[in-house]
Amino acid sequence: MFSELVQGTFVQEKKITFEDFSQEWLLGYQSTGKVKISTVRVRQHEISLLKPYFAKLKMSDITKKQYQDALNSLQKKGYANNTIDGAHRTGRMIFKRAVELDVIKTDPTTNAIVPRKQLTVEELEQGIEIPKYMEKEELALFLQAAKKFGLERDYPLFLTHAYTSMRSGELCALKWGDIDFDEQTISITKTYYNPRNILNDYMLLTPKTKKSKRVIDVEDLVLEELKNLQAAQLKFRELQSKDNKPYHDKNFVFAQLDGRNPGYPMYLKLVAIRMARLLKISKLNDKLTPHSLRHTHTSLLAVAEVSLEQIMQ
Template identity: 60%
Template sequence: GKRRQKKKSGFRTKKEAEAAAAILKNELNQGTYVEESNVTFEDFSYEWLSIYEGNGNVKESTVRIRKHEIKRLLDYFAKLKLKGITRHQYQNAINDLKKRGYAQNTIEGAHRTGRMIFRKAVEMEVLKKDPTEFTHVPRHQKTIEELEGKKDLPRYLEKQKLKHFLQVAKKVGLEQDYPIFLLLAYTGLRTGELCALKWRDIDMEEQTISISKTYYNPNNNRKEYKLLPPKTATAVRVIDVDDTVINELKKHQTQQKETMMKHRHIYHDQGFVFASVDDKLPGYPHYIKKVENRMARLLKLAELNTELTPHSLRHTHTSLLAEAEVSLPQIMERLGHKDESTTKNVYLHVTKEMKKEASQKFKELMENL
């Protein structure tokens, strides 16, 4: 009930001042007036992040990604008042990320986070308008080769090359290399799923592997690992495996029991399938970087493409399933995908080649009549 006055100056003419006053009065009458805060972009971004992190459905790894994306935007807006950031400034920032050579995913991620921050500011009545609303994210201009699909296909191993790779892993691989890469190639597991795997997840009798968690350790500190639920509901699944995998896992389990006995007083006995055998931290699960380094070593020894990664074995598994005429929905279910364009690309590429082969065989059959 007390009189409240608001002053604003800096208008060039009396007419401009009167127009601004009229808008303000109208907002007050309509109940849409928002008294914008003087908070800086940096301060509000971290306030938003704490709210976002408090949502129980958000994974720790996702929060870490959001922190990186905020840092990209802080280069442009850190000490600016949130209310002072214009659409033009925001668009220029997104354009500049493109000029600086950031990948498309990085730019889109930064914009996605920017949108969430400004929308939350509007929702909390810290801001009147969202400057990200009509932003255009510049896109990479594809080459003719890319448009033809020649560069969209991920790298993977053909059947004979996979066989050679696994033979090398068996012959000159370091301890546990062969069962690790056999399992990745025969199941299409993600590396994080492999590192989180426990013996209780493996049913030797039914010949199945249950996937219900993933390994998280961004700093590669072996003691500070975390096991997190998978990102999506479809990633929780049960995979059928054959005798080749089960027999190798049984051999590996026998060897692991010897290690456990040797280090029984200090062994980190949490039931991990692939665990360290060294004298310092026996029993701690392998970390993702270690698996990547082991594969790089084997690829070099096998004289195969050294740009391949453990994830390439996931694509390899897709290609071999397609070659075995397993349907795309079945492959997606096995890999724990709801929708994945890369998997579809591999599947379509392999089945396309199979169709060509079928056509050629028919032609040869007709010529021999």
């Protein structure tokens, strides 16, 4: 210890537990004003994955081996690679901050290895990996099912989703003011957040990244369907007003036009449920998700020999 004092590297380690320090860290992380509430929620979940291993342990007592054993245990419990990556990313931030605040001397996350599940030959041969996109013919079949058998708003919703490569959250947050019918563009300026999937309890957040704020050129086919949707919505709103019935007048494009909460935007889970129904009707792979439509869009651009730079834009 004497040599450490001389070199200025001695740290008087505190007695705070991981449970208490991680909570303090999360409050500080949130208070910066630089992170979204959705990101804070993710960090909170990732802390909950680490708590069973470290909750009551003093920060200074957690060793590199204990931390590595925790990551290995998460992998053995069957958590996905991305989930363990996230838990480790949050763990690194917490322990790094503890070092910066002189709570601990060494960071137990240093040189930790995130274990990854490797698919067996049999699994690869069986092709159990979730497909990420539809082929051109499959997309046509899916949209045909949406047009013929879709519920209210299904066809314009999924047509816009597929032809613009918007994220589901951006789609749910879309307002009529974001659409320029004359210039044939859609501006992406916000995303939808509703972790409890309650229609009247949502938030609008800034886009996922700085580059997520963008302007998209839109096909005539999509714009025509959106105009039809807008006309139907205006007619519905007039009837609601005439009958003195409530309408959540926030100008959302894919607003509810039935039920107890007319005017409120669709929530993400409902988009997924609607898509699952149409996949079943069209007898397509039921492992596809709304996010698959983004991959489908990218794939079709590549087939059309659009440059990588343009696709990224």
